[in-house]
Amino acid sequence: MANRHEYEIAFVGLKPGKHEYVYDIDDKFFADYQPQDFTDAQVTVKLTLDKKSSFLMLKFEIGGAVTLICDLCGNTLQKNLWDEFEVLVKMVDNPEEMNDTEEDPDVYYISRTESHINIAGWMYEFINLSIPLQRTCGENPDGSSKCNQEALDMLRKLNEHHIENGNPIWKDLDKFRNN
Ligand SMILES: [Zn+2]
Incomplete structure (x- = not known):
């Protein structure tokens, strides 16, 4: 999974500045991971990569929908996803050491000699984070349950x-x- 080439960006060959990538994600993307508690993923991830001389700024915009099961009644629910995440990827001489000590989850280090970054792990994490924690049918305007x-x-x-x-x-x- 981590080595799937379609999620590898050869940033070394990119001009400085912003570059956009769009990924259409369906259930196949998650097949390499543990079973998910959603199905019918129709997710679009728009990645903006801003290349600077010593770092990359990655912005992931998650959109689309997944199907979940209501925690209360078991009905299927389609939930729209909308969220944004940013990761700062710094190029340093000692990335392993820096990653071990960095406490900010949005900062990641790679070696100055690195030419590619793989974004599959971030996409997986951010799609999961954009799924609402409360998975219930919700309420009608009159306050009654939609379950x-x-x-x-x-x-x-x-x-x-x-x-x-x-x-x-x-x-x-x-x-x-x-x-
Ligand atoms: Zn329900």
Whole structure:
């Protein structure tokens, strides 16, 4: 994943100043990573790379949408993504040492002799960071929940059933422990 060439930028050959790249990201991009809790990614990442003599300023603009599952009722939800992230990539003689001690997550060091940067890891991280933490259907203008009420009722009944009868899975585990 980290070596996929399409996400490598040969910045050494670029003129000083701003350069734009646009990436269309779908679920295939995430196949190399752990399973994601979203599907149907239709994400556009616009990267602006500003090349200076001793550093690169990277600006990632995340747009598009993903499909999530509501935490409460299990309905699928399409969420629009919109966020921006910046990374300052400094060229130094001792990048490993500097990366080990740098506390600012938005600053990254590479060697002065480096010719390429791979942006796949940042894209992965920033797409994930732009997904809302609260994953619920939300509310109607009148304040009522947009959740699937039938599913909520069903879940409530299942929960009550488990509390009354004990969860059979745990009962079996208890048996196993006692042996
Ligand atoms: Zn819901």
